[in-house]
Amino acid sequence: GNSVTQMEGPVTLSEEAFLTINCTYTATGYPSLFWYVQYPGEGLQLLLKATKADDKGSNKGFEATYRKETTSFHLEKGSVQVSDSAVYFCALSDRTGGSYIPTFGRGTSLIVHP
Amino acid sequence: NAGVTQTPKFQVLKTGQSMTLQCAQDMNHEYMSWYRQDPGMGLRLIHYSVGAGITDQGEVPNGYNVSRSTTEDFPLRLLSAAPSQTSVYFCASRLGTPNYEQYFGPGTRLTVT
Numbered sequence: 001g002n003s004v005t006q007m008e009g010p011v012t013l014s015e016e017a018f019l020t021i022n023c024t025y026t027a028t029g030y031p032s033l034f035w036y037v038q039y040p041g042e043g044l045q046l047l048l049k050a051t052k053a054d055d056k057g058s059n060k061g062f063e064a065t066y067r068k069e070t071t072s073f074h075l076e077k078g079s080v081q082v083s084d085s086a087v088y089f090c091a092l093s094d095r096t097g098g099s100y101i102p103t104f105g106r107g108t109s110l111i112v113h114p
Numbered sequence: 115n116a117g118v119t120q121t122p123k124f125q126v127l128k129t130g131q132s133m134t135l136q137c138a139q140d141m142n143h144e145y146m147s148w149y150r151q152d153p154g155m156g157l158r159l160i161h162y163s164v165g166a167g168i169t170d171q172g173e174v175p176n177g178y179n180v181s182r183s184t185t186e187d188f189p190l191r192l193l194s195a196a197p198s199q200t201s202v203y204f205c206a207s208r209l210g211t212p213n214y215e216q217y218f219g220p221g222t223r224l225t226v227t
Contacts, residue, residue: 032213043118043204043218044157051213089157093212100145100164100212101172106156 002027006090006105013080013112021075021108023064023090031092033057033066033073038087038107047075047088085112116140120205120219127195127226135190135222137205143217144210146188147172148180150201151221157204163188164210195226 006023013019025031032051036044048057053068062077073090090105121136139146147162159172163182177199179191188207192199202223206216 034215036216036218043220044206044216045218046215049215093214100210101147101159101162102208102212102216104157106154 002031002092002094002103004090004092004103004105006088006108009087009107009109011108011110013110015082015112015114016079017112019075019077019080019084019110021088021090021110023073023075023105025071025073025090025092025103027071027092027094029094031094033064034091034093034102035062035064035073035075036089036091036104038089040086044089080110080112082112082114085110118205118207118217118219120203120222122222123220125222125224127192127224129195129197129226131195133192133195135192135203135205135224137188137190137219138186139188139205139207139217140186141207141217142185143207144185145208145216146182147206147216148178148188148190149204149206150174150199151204152201160190160203192224197226200224200226 034049035047037047038044048059050057050066056065064075087107089107093102118139144165148160149157161180163169205219208216
């Protein structure tokens, strides 16, 4: 079956530091990959996505590249802000095999200090 | 568009009581789902639906019922609340094709005493 593994948190950084949150996956088909962000007290919202190998998703300074050879979709940002403090979820949806159920990682909490 | 709406935002129940969590979307999405979120457990899928009249169980369906009589609405019923159902519940929707993202509601925080 499908699975998503992301690094455990919390990740604690100072403002303007470089961020990487690792995400690797296993999938039976050819999945689309997503990063969602959850701010305190809110639901998840899409941060970025990529639907085929070597695609780069980007939004709000965050980037992630779909690496089929390493089955990875690591999230990066060059300079984090206090407002980026949130929980980040890596997820996949498989476009083959008829599965409708997305698979989520456990989430990684990011805390950014001024 | 209002997106995905959930009511109520907060609820306190006594053990054994029943209630319905409401979820509605106005984006004509075929796929809808319910998750619960507990500390350290991530998101766990309770039930999902791929269209009106079609529902199926997710990872943790026990103690919950769903129905999908319209495309817009996907209520979640707690039959006899238990303290183990204390959680934050999220409803989500998506176009039918899996390569589209999910849209999440703001959540319902449920406490069962």
